[in-house]
Amino acid sequence: MKKLLNDPRHVVREMLEGLADLNPGQALLEAEDVIVRAGGGGAGVAVLSGGGAGHEPAHAGYVGEGMLHAAISGDVFTSPSTDAVLAAIRAVGGPDGAVLVVKNYTGDRLNFGLAAELARAEGIPAEIVVVADDVALRDTVEPGRRRGIAGTVLVHKVAGAAAAAGLPLEQVAAEARAAAEAMGTMGVALGACTVPGAGRPGFTLGEDEAELGLGIHGEQGVKRVALQTADALVEEILGTIIEDRGLKRGDRVVLLVNGLGGTPPMELAVVARQAMAVLRRAGLMVERAWTGNLLTALEMPGMSLTVLPVDDARLARLDAPSAAPAWPGNGRIAGRQVVAAPAAPAEGTARPQQxxxxxxxxxxxxxxxxxxxxxxxxxxxxxxxxxxxxxxxxxxxxxxxxxxxxxxxxxxxxxxxxxxxxxxxxxxxxxxxxxxxxxxxxxxxxxxxxxxxxxxxxxxxxxxxxxxxxxxxxxxxxxxxxxxxxxxxxxxxxxxxxxxxxxxxxxxxxxxxxxxxxxxxxxxxxxxxxxxxxxxxxxxxxxxxxxxxxxxxxxx
CATH class of the missing domain: 1.25.40.340 (DhaL domain)
Incomplete structure (x- = not known):
């Protein structure tokens, strides 16, 4: 596959340099692949996240006031090193401590976990929040071993807003954990992605096939299914999430419609339309909804849906302002509004046919x-x-x-x-x-x-x-x-x-x-x-x- 790159070995650094050039509120650590807030982290609890590259705009796109203080990037689909995570903690963490939001993959847990332990030894309090929101694995592994996928973006927002409100370390971590444990996410892919340097996709799909329940690293899904309409796929995904999360009529929720990198806004809007209809038909109150490429898998065609139950307190965190360049806004929605078109001029009296x-x-x-x-x-x-x-x-x-x-x-x-x-x-x-x-x-x-x-x-x-x-x-x-x-x-x-x-x-x-x-x-x-x-x-x-x-x- 053709890609607009120079040397695949340098793609992550060059990408981060471009992001730092484009966003005046961000800065790049000199010796590590880490994006931080320009001007330092300031007082209070710092919120950090990261993982392998290839998920853009995650994670660097969420560095800014009201969200992350730092984002650490590894090579494409590869966990960042312990030293890179520790450097980020030192750059933005202080006596009030740091919360590390980690997706539930072995490499991320090991490197972020060890970096947190080293930071504690240096006197910087640190808490780990693990996101394991992939409900597609409900019949495969226990809940604690599920993957962390697109719902991580909402955890970033909740944790960042809690930190910006001045909460102490334990409370910021508690709110982030509660959001991570409450949400459910599931995705579908219509094709694979190609890692720079690999030269070929991670798997192949027939013209009439889709991968249901895939992760975000180009891996195959839980099962291969016949290609269905967008409405049918949304029905199946949301049905799984609603059942797994035990959602019931009257519950208040927010919805995240996430593109995996190769899905155009047209298709995401079609998906969002059906997703809101399905949730409302199930008696759920959709308080907010966002759509876009928010946590991707390079150029993979496909999407994921995340449903997060909310109350007034959690909704306030999601509504809090943020200067992070990739945060899609307040997500406020209303019922579909259809305005009657102006009537055409009357045609006048009928004339006899000639x-x-x-x-x-x-x-x-x-x-x-x-x-x-x-x-x-x-x-x-x-x-x-x-x-x-x-x-x-x-x-x-x-x-x-x-x-x-x-x-x-x-x-x-x-x-x-x-x-x-x-x-x-x-x-x-x-x-x-x-x-x-x-x-x-x-x-x-x-x-x-x-x-x-x-x-x-x-x-x-x-x-x-x-x-x-x-x-x-x-x-x-x-x-x-x-x-x-x-x-x-x-x-x-x-x-x-x-x-x-x-x-x-x-x-x-x-x-x-x-x-x-x-x-x-x-x-x-x-x-x-x-x-x-x-x-x-x-x-x-x-x-x-x-x-x-x-x-x-x-x-x-």
Whole structure:
């Protein structure tokens, strides 16, 4: 796997140097891979945490007022050394002592535990808080041997706020332990991650598989399952957490939706939506919710969910201000708010159907059928130089046209107007606005009743001009205009020369088809294809090809 690195042996130090450069409230210890608060720890209890790198923004991202005083980083997925932990304790700890928040992995417990013992020998009181929140291991090991995963972030917040409130060492540790023992976390991965220097993922998954109950070090999960919908995975994970933690109706909780590094915000939001719905359906009161990449496993695609029961005191710790750069904020939520959209203007009284309306209906339905039949071809053309959505967009537009009521086809102007509105609502991206604008302009130009051929030609030219005005394109820019413009001009000029309407339209179709073909040799100047430059040459513009398809469908 490709990575933006220099030397994998130096990646941790270079990462920490970058973080210290970016965050003025943080400083880097000279001889150890430790991030501390700039200006020292100050009076009071110090809160420290850490572990192997690869979990960013944890742990350094949580160093700041109201959270951690120091974060110690080992190599990727490797516990930091005892000496590094001890150096961090010396840097921020004082007579009031230090609380060390440790995820329940053997290496972390050994190195943090020994460093705490050495600190005590030097006169710095130290308490260890072990986080073992992974409920996926409920049928595998006893609770005290479970792994510590993303819920650790909430323990950082509770401990940091307690320390900032001036509590003594024992009370800070007690609040942190209580939070760690109360919470439950479980994750799912859709793929593995690749440790820098390893060159290959830690495991492989089929296209229809997921790892349920994995840890945060690239290891496999508790079980491999068939890939399910986001909603189904959330149901299973939260059902396990609720049962394991003994949560019951009326309990107050907070929710953490954590990305594992390779999951986009879109998917995390889908997960969060279902997670809150499941918790509320179970009768739980969701007081706060956070979502984001908060404790990751490099670039692993997947997520974890954490549920922490709260009372007023614990909620106050979570609500307390923090200057840590990675803390996602106060997490305050409300019920989903849906605001009614403003009503569209009334359409007025229905008009009796005229021949021109029936003609437009037959023509538009023929164009719709042609575009549906060309969906695969248009998708392939658009994928070569764009985002590949034109085929499905045209098919979606065709379906919207078929759904129009009979009253939409009263006469030609109304029909074009209603088709434009349907396409505006049905087609996203650029095609919807272009076609809607063109049809709305043409509808305004056409007279009511039975338009003459010359009036249709004028409406066609007005529609093409509207597309040009909206997008700023001109013929030769390698867009749909390279098919539209010659077709409209040839149709008008042929009619003006006395050519019969059907023959004039056939000339227009040939001009449009030739215009679409020539786009294959043009360097694009507008649209997504413009980003490709000369690499787009050889591929006809998909939008122009779509125009040629529906132009030909109107011959009859």
């Amino acid at each position: 021949a021109s309306g029936r003609l437009v209906k037959r023509a538009v339905l023929a164009a719709a059928a042609a575009l549906e039949g060309a969906e695969t071809r248009l998708t392939e053309l658009d994928s070569a130089t764009g985002d590949g959505d034109l085929g499905i967009s045209m098919a979606r537009g065709a379906a919207a046209i078929r759904a129009l009521p009979e009253s939409a086809w009263a006469d030609a102007p109304m029909a074009l107007h209603r088709v434009g509105e349907a396409l505006r609502r049905a087609i996203g991206g650029s095609s919807g606005p272009f076609y809607a604008t063109a049809l709305l302009r043409a509808a305004r130009v056409l007279p009511e009743g039975e338009p003459k051929p010359g009036e249709w030609a004028a409406a066609f030219q007005a529609a093409v001009a509207a597309v040009s005005e909206l997008g700023g394109a001109r013929p030769g820019d390698r867009t749909m205009l390279d098919a539209l413009h010659p077709a409209a001009e040839v149709f008008a000029s042929a009619l003006a020369a006395g050519t019969q309407p059907k023959a004039a339209w056939e000339e227009a179709v040939r001009a449009g088809e030739e215009g679409a073909r020539t786009t294959g040799s043009m360097k694009p100047r507008l649209g997504r294809a413009a980003y490709l430059g000369d690499r787009a040459i050889g591929h006809p513009d998909a939008g122009a090809a779509a125009v040629a398809i529906w132009l030909a469908a109107l011959k009859e």
